Amino acid sequence: MLVRIVKMSFEPSKIEEFLANFETVKQNIRNFEGCQFLELYxxxxxxxxxxxxxxxxxxxxxxxxxxxxxxxxxxxxTKPKFNAKPEAWSVDKLTSLN
Known part of the structure; x- marks a missing residue:
């Protein structure tokens, strides 16, 4: 399994637009073939x-x-709403405790 972490910084005036769009598309992302989990922080x-x-x-x-x-x-x-370049990492999960 691959874990993808993406950091995004938005213009403050564009945050509500981003959140509204994420709400609209989140199920499509989560249901994309191979996607097992999706969270927004x-x-x-x-x-x-x-x-x-x-x-x-x-x-x-x-x-x-x-x-x-x-x-x-x-x-x-999403891209026009950024106020800084996004960063992304693909990582392997080594340990998970529940």
Missing amino acids: RDQNKTNIFFTYSYWSSEDDLNNYRHSELFKDIWAN
Whole structure:
């Protein structure tokens, strides 16, 4: 399993638009082939910074999503709202305690 973490910083005036769009598309992302899990987080102190955590069955599944029309549409809507370059990491989960 691959865990994808994406950090996004938004213009404060664009946050509500981002959240509304995320609400609209989150099920489509989660239901994309290979996506096992999706969460959105917001920084407690810098409230214009958000993180998505998604779990993917494989790197191929993530890449298929990243090259899909769904992702292109989401990114076209989201990218103009940034006030800093987004950062992304693909990591392997080593330990999980519940």
